[in-house]
Amino acid sequence: MADGVSWNRAIISNLELRSTKARVVYALMVIALVLLSVVVIVPFAYAFTSGLKTGREIFSPNFNLLPAEANWGNYAQAWNYFQLPRLFLNTTVLVLGGLVSQISVSMLAAYSLSRLKPIGGRYIMLAFLITLMIPSIAYIIPLYVTAARLGLLGSYWGLWFSYGVNAFMIFILKNFFDGLPSELFDAARVDGASALQVFVFIALPLTRSMLIVLSILTFVNLWKDFLWPYLVLLQSPELQPISVFLFTVEQRSTTPVNIQMAGYFMAMLPPLLIAIVLQRYMQRGLSLGAVKG
């Protein structure tokens, strides 16, 4: 992506920008984008400030984004009420395990398909790719039934295991390995290295920057996952990740709205921070998908 690339020109040229008419058009564009930014941020800001309000203030018919007085105690209360430390820990463990599973399974498969030339590899790749045409939500029922019969409900194992399935990642990594010069690998093979040694000492180090991008993308995606962990951990509230647990609590009991909002805002913070701090990687990860789009 053209992050560091210098700006050339788009519709309006720099020279043209000296004219009043172009300046007006440009100013209107800026205003539109700034207004849109405000609209985009409002739900976050609203969750944050509602978390500081009293229950009555939230439903005051007069428009008030800010509370008369900031009740930071709501945040402390929500922190304990929703048991946020445990939820963050659960989510992190679940997501990191899923990440390791997804990346290692995909790496091994992609490397094999690209470099080790298994018999029938083309058909196997096709079988992987077909799963991209059918989103898992369409077969969530038989998926659930399978997991139930295998005894994978109520633990992280079933989830970690299932997160190994990502044909898109295999596809991207296979393309990456395909693009590497084969001399790199042939030399090592001639020297008598095993397939595993070539993979670990030659292929893996080359994928490092790619791996960072894919890991961040996967981390955020798995953090967002809801339905599948909800179904698998329905009977195990103590294991539920954050969005599953917040939904369960919301279904079962009535929590004061301001405490809810304080909790929701804190729940949104980690992915928001990741997106802001690691924006460059995230956007590059997205363009990986766009290239072959």
Added chain:
Amino acid sequence: MEIGLTNSAAKPARRQRLRIDWSQQIPAYLFLLPALVSFTIFAWFPILNSVVMSFQSVNLVDASRSTWVGLRNYERMFADPTFAASWINSLEFTILSIIIGFFVPVVVAVLVNEMRYARGFFRVVYFLPSVIPPLIGLLVWRLIYSPNPGGLLNSLVAALGIAPQQWLQNPALVKPSILVIMTWGGFGGTMLIYLATLQDLPVELYEAAEIDGASIWQRGVHIVLPHLRSTMLVLLIVQVLGLVQIFIEPLVLTQGGPGQATMTPVFTLYRKGFLNGDYGLAAAWSVLLMIVLGVISFIYLRVARIAD
């Protein structure tokens, strides 16, 4: 598998002997093994099994106690009034969302691409709603859409002199309201794809048009839009693919209501399967859904290839 064997052995025949090189094939398959196992359990088998289950009365715990019921599940699916309602809702969601949401990322990308400063800022800000768990976003939006006169949106429209609305309880408003949330959540990511496409537009085209006296608007319509057209077509299909899968919004916001205004195929399937325990019927819904999604994906592949 036999086809694959003859096929891949035939090509390198000149370099290699026809004999299978086991010292290469064994590691190759060992590397593939984890993927083969997990795809079998969590994708290939459930996909095939949904077809099998759709002809059964399913016992969740013990497959051997499931009984065959022929086409009964399909008959029940088509006879259910929710069936037509769900798919019509899907269609309405799709049409409305093309009107409401489809052009937002296109326009925003074009504008952001004009900016001399703060392009990185806009990209990040617009992208933020895409990174939070959708479920938490929806819980916040539910409060924004509160029918209470003190709900955020109602207190905002009150400032414009509009009476409080039942955003999620009024059948006329509920679909647009949900689509606004979906647009909020998704346009930033889509915009990044359009921005990347815009980077490929040769600068000379703008210059030539400017020299020929084309106005800013004309340059936008005759140079930028045609350049984005194939990407737009591809992303249109991606959007439709997402709209057929609407699930979490009715789950959190409306329970399919008011009436059946937000019943969707996935939400109905979920209710039949998990709330009523009618896994066979739900599997029939799954099979139809897989066919529909498969067809849309197939169209996507064709279009994406042409767009390339």
